[in-house]
Amino acid sequence: MDVVIPRRRRRTHSEAFKQSVISACSEPGVSVAGVALANGLNANQVRRWMRERGIEPPSRRTPDAVEIAGRVEPGFVPVQVAPAAEPMIRLEAQRGIARVKLEWPIQAAEACGAWLRDWLA
Structure with missing residues (x-):
């Protein structure tokens, strides 16, 4: 009896595919993990492709969130507390x-x- 054990092969991707994935990650508000998952890839692999090409992965915070955070002023917020039940x-x-x-x-x-x-x- 012959037993054939299939060997695991590394997947290879063309440079055009890598560039399209990297460009999709550069869109505002898009997560690297989301793009990687949609393309059947690991997010760490996509980040490595970006690092190898000298591209910084986008910040997790959107520009709108930074702008909104800048406008919010800290202050006192009154809170109504229900009276505690008699012990x-x-x-x-x-x-x-x-x-x-x-x-x-x-x-x-x-x-x-x-x-x-x-x-x-």
């Missing part, structure tokens, strides 16, 4: 077959402690 003591205790679940206002913590001591005694 409660939540307790679950079992003594023999008796099981107790209780919620007690935190302001009456001393009374809760006294009740619990009496119940456990």
Whole structure:
């Protein structure tokens, strides 16, 4: 029996194809990764082609984003916060077959402690 194991071959691309991919990456607002994915390539490969030709990959920020960021002035932004719910003591205790679940206002913590001591005694 003969077993043939196919060998992996490197893909080769023409210079015209590489130039068309690089020019597509140079369009404003286009990501290198998006162009690479659309052409069945790895983004790192496309960036290497650009680097080999002395072309700087485009910035990830669009000129519009830089312009808008320049116009925004930092300042105080009022925020309305909903009132917090009253804190409660939540307790679950079992003594023999008796099981107790209780919620007690935190302001009456001393009374809760006294009740619990009496119940456990």
